[in-house]
Amino acid sequence: MQLNLDAVPMGQPGILHQYAEKLVAFEYTRGNQSKPNSLLFIGGLQDGLCTVEYVADLVAALQNSDWSVFSLVLSSSYNGWGVGRLGKDIDEVAQCVQYVRDYKRQLFGSGKVVIMGHSTGSQDVMHYISCPNPRPRHPVLDKNVEPLMRSPVDGAIIQAPVSDREGILWVLKAGTERDSPETMREIYRKAVADAKQSTYEDGDRVETVVPLSVTARIGYPSSTAVSSRRFLSLTSPDSPRTPDEDDLFSSDLSDDQLQQTFGAIGTRELLSSKLMVLYSGRDQSVPPWVDKEVLLKRWSVAAGQDFWHQRSMVIPNASHALSDCDQAEPRRILVERVTGYLSEVGTRV
Template identity: 70%
Template sequence: MTIKFLSSLAKGQPGILHHCTPDLVAFEYTRGATRKPHTLLFIGGLGDGLGSVEYISDLVQALDPTEWTVFAIVLSSYYGGWGMGRLGKDIDEIAQCVQYIRDYKTRQFGKGKVVVMGHSTGSQDVMQYISATNPRPRHPVFDREWIPILRPDIDGAIMQAPVSDREAILWVLHCGTERDSPETMRQIYDKAVEDARNATYEDHDSVDTIVPVSVTARIGYPPTAAVSSRRFLSLASPDSPEKPEEDDLFSSDLSDEQLGHTFGAVGSRGVLKQKLMVLYSGRDQSVPPWVDKEALLRRWQAVIDAGKQEFWSPHSMIILGASHALSDPDQAEPRRILVERVTGFLNDIQQE
């Protein structure tokens, strides 16, 4: 029998549920009436939901005596919605939440700082938020009746566990699974890609088609999640590294030219006002062994700072021994380091 100890969040946390829009909510963790002008807005990864990333409890506790509160947004792509979601809609919703927080905090306390922190695919949201054109490009299918939102600026950005979904899939294909050999996995994957390309949309190209759950489950996705052909192709990005899809931002084989469209575009967009911190997990289960993590971070830093604006935070690091979400039983020390880095970063943002 496995015993799972409940985090302080699982036991219950006081807070305020905010309606950023009629359909978009965020939860603010509050533990008292202390003046809190500054905000850390947290974004989870694929399959996450409110409170599902355990180390949030550590951050909430550490920030209790400071002037920072933690907001956790509930994106429409949360829980099982990630398979039908897209980064473009995510960053529009984050923009709405950031604007709400700025207005709300200004009314309460005056102008404060806002930092956006993403875990896993939340890191892809963060990178798109600070590097995409503002407003982002319109999607030919899903933005027919929607105008992309002009994103308000943010003071700082944090990416934790910014891994490549494509390389994670390639690792599964390389190793196989308990059920399928590498050869069988490659056949399943190749057919899924071919089918998704041949029929990405239906009903006059107005709605997504769905990859069979029997296929996505064998690749490693939850059997309860419907994954659209469009999102599958975005995550798998079969034409990378030459033509990376929307979700393929962090693969180790992307060229400096490709990184220039993301990390290298941060300075020209004007959305990020101060620094970006990257916290890469040293023992991330989603990262294949061929990825040189130290070299990858050095490349990202070189590209983002090529414009001489020095957006890269010196608090960035690889947290040795850290798992993807720092949720394993042996993660007390990595979580301590993560909290130390985040609080130090926020203090620097506050002082500038």
């Protein structure tokens, strides 16, 4: 497939859907063209509408297909990730999946729904298809919340499924322009100890926040408040022995631990086809000690051939979000893999 990236328009026509209270999804459309099948795209930390550039490539490539692309806005989108969590994310994704199914059913009678995640959106996709249904209740944050039953999806794709914990360990090992490795390790050690000691306050009803001066030096945006609970989930300091919710893709997780995620896909019965994984070969967030090909092989073994798509791959030279100026070929490969996958799912009975 030949894709002229220069021809992809900066603006995109579409429909803004409100799928739940204060939550929307943007469906890319052209004119009155309506399509029975739906690709639901979930971005990563700090992402929202139009922040992942290759989505425009997918929209262009799928223009003459039976697939429309939805870009989801979750409560954790943009700066909301600092106090977000995967459990709440998948409840909201479940609401969108059901909304889109109902919406398309009114127009076509039926249609396929595939969820695709980028970066932390990959954690959302994996959590959606592998954790218990409904998900476990959080002892503090779910006191007045009933987790939702999730309906099955027809396909699932994860792109740039990186480990936030290993990314931080890389910073601690290398240091920064401002801080030596020794200084970074001391900042991190104290931040973890403080977060563990005081994760909540006011009778466990309010989350505490890690000081911005600390999270910014570790590498998080200085404009985003990060709760102690989310900080501990992302850094997962007790891994690999006891990984926290966000630690799904670290290279040092044991085979037994991978059975709780990749290996659980089949038992949950929430994925009607196979999982496709597209790892970025030059991902800036992945430490040099991680062997990406070996990691994908371990994931494929854990998932099993019935739930692992054989066209999963490490995309050569691909950066984290395929947004650098030299990414035309990696983006072409990504588009080819995703459109091929969707074509397979669309023809399944």
